[in-house]
Amino acid sequence: xxxxxxxxxxxxxxxxxxxxxxxxxxxxxxxxxxxxxxxxxxxxxxxxxxxxxxxxxxxxxxxxxxxxxxxxxxxxxxxxxxxxxxxxxxxxxxxxxxxxxxxxxxxxxxxxxxxxxxxxxxxxxxxxxxxxxxxxxxxxxxxxxxxxxxxxxxxxxxxxxxxxxxxxxxxxxxxxxxxxxxxxxxxxxxxxxxxxxxxxxxxxxxxxxxxxxxxxxxxxxxxxxxxxxxxxxxxxxxxxxxxxxxxxxxxxxxxxxxxxxxxxxxxxxxxxxxxxxxxxxxxxxxxxxxxxxxxxxxxxxxxxxxxxxxxxxxxxx
Numbered sequence: 146x147x148x149x150x151x152x153x154x155x156x157x158x159x160x161x162x163x164x165x166x167x168x169x170x171x172x173x174x175x176x177x178x179x180x181x182x183x184x185x186x187x188x189x190x191x192x193x194x195x196x197x198x199x200x201x202x203x204x205x206x207x208x209x210x211x212x213x214x215x216x217x218x219x220x221x222x223x224x225x226x227x228x229x230x231x232x233x234x235x236x237x238x239x240x241x242x243x244x245x246x247x248x249x250x251x252x253x254x255x256x257x258x259x260x261x262x263x264x265x266x267x268x269x270x271x272x273x274x275x276x277x278x279x280x281x282x283x284x285x286x287x288x289x290x291x292x293x294x295x296x297x298x299x300x301x302x303x304x305x306x307x308x309x310x311x312x313x314x315x316x317x318x319x320x321x322x323x324x325x326x327x328x329x330x331x332x333x334x335x336x337x338x339x340x341x342x343x344x345x346x347x348x349x350x351x352x353x354x355x356x357x358x359x360x361x362x363x364x365x366x367x368x369x370x371x372x373x374x375x376x377x378x379x380x381x382x383x384x385x386x387x388x389x390x391x392x393x394x395x396x397x398x399x400x401x402x403x404x405x406x407x408x409x410x411x412x413x414x415x416x417x418x419x420x421x422x423x424x425x426x427x428x429x430x431x432x433x434x435x436x437x438x439x440x441x442x443x444x445x446x447x448x449x450x451x452x453x454x455x456x457x458x459x460x461x462x
Contacts, residue, residue: 153180154389154448158435159246160184162387162455168192169243172234174227174376177252179207185246186216194219195234195242199226199277202254226277228368231375241381249369250391251276251359253447263359265351268329274355276363284358288325293317303366303394304357312338312354331355356392366394373402377426380458385430387455396434396452403429403456430455 153159159181163171167190173182176196186194198204204224211217223233227247234242255263255276262273262284274284291299293313301309315338316325325331335351336344344350360366376386390396409423434452441448 153184154248154445154451155435155437155441155453156181156184158453159248159387159389160188162430162435162453163244163246163385164383165189166192166243170195170239170241172230172242172245172379173197174230174245174247175249176207176222177203177248178254179210181246181248182207182220183210183214183216186211186219187214189219192219192243193221195237195239196220196222197225197227197230197233198222199224200252200255201278202258203252206254226368228372230372231379234379240379242379242384243381244385244387245376245379247369247386247388249365249389249395262328263355265328265332265349265355268327268332270328272325272328272331272358274359274362280362282362284362285325287358287361288316288331289320299361300354300357302357303360304353304355305394306353306357308339308343314338360394366398369395370398370402373399374406377406377456377458380427382458382460384458385455386458387453389451389453390434391450391452396454399454400434403454406456425459427457427459430457 163185165171165185165188167188169189169192171185171192171194173185173194173196176182176198179196182194182196196207198207201224204222207222208217211220221237225233234240251263255261257264259267259270260273262270264270272283272285272288296313296316297309300306300312306312312335315334319334331354332351335354339350380386388399390399406426407429408425410419411421411423412419431454434454437448437451
């Protein structure tokens with residue numbers, strides 16, 4: 146099997162953000178190749194880490210890496226989406242944790258493994274894009290079964306592509322001749338949907354549509370938005386939630402959630418005192434997101450769009 150390669154984005158910044166205690170309980174909600182988790186574990190003595198991932202290849206790779214670094218005994222690995230974090234931690238008898246990390250998006254391994262279908266560069270690859278291969282639905286299912294209107298909304302909203310209407314129209318026309326199966330088929334349709342002069346700027350014409358399909362298929366934004374409050378509630382006093390995002394849609398959700406959890410008051414600004422009763426859960430430690438260093442950008446070009454935001458749970462004092 147191809148080696149699972151995943152560069153640990155902003156590794157030192159993440160370790161600083163989590164402020165790791167040697168006896169703490171930490172959760173990596175997106176375990177991947179366990180790059181971040183391995184380094185977290187090296188800072189634990191009696192502490193423990195729970196790692197979540199929905200990709201069985203990632204779990205295999207993470208297990209090997211943790212074993213190789215003699216950290217596996219500190220870790221419990223759960224084959225599940227982080228949306229099930231609260232329930233899965235309850236099964237393990239854990240009600241509160243000291244830190245949670247999410248490193249969102251797609252891993253280098255997933256992008257570089259042709260048969261996974263995440264990359265628009267692999268023309269012969271199947272249109273798969275499942276992060277969890279137990280999911281019966283694939284990207285091809287979306288392309289072949291969604292209505293033109295649904296496709297338009299997905300490509301516009303999740304891909305932020307101004308040619309979404311034209312791309313959706315061409316997809317529907319093409320699938321009437323032949324169902325979508327390969328990356329190359331989709332690339333051809335997208336290429337024909339975008340004016341030639343627009344293809345000279347903004348990178349590969351398929352980039353936005355592939356992002357949109359991946360987000361829809363794996364419910365990425367929905368899962369993020371629905372679970373941020375629960376993750377903050379899971380934190381012990383002074384506990385930290387650190388999240389790395391890779392595009393503006395994710396970053397906006399995290400930014401707004403952190404802001405709302407810091408200042409949830411809904412009273413009109415001219416009220417002398419708060420009467421809504423909504424109390425702050427803590428503080429954003431990053432008014433502006435932390436960005437990768439120049440050195441990291443040189444070593445790993447895929448980290449260029451990464452942003453790290455951190456929330457600290459309120460102390461009871």
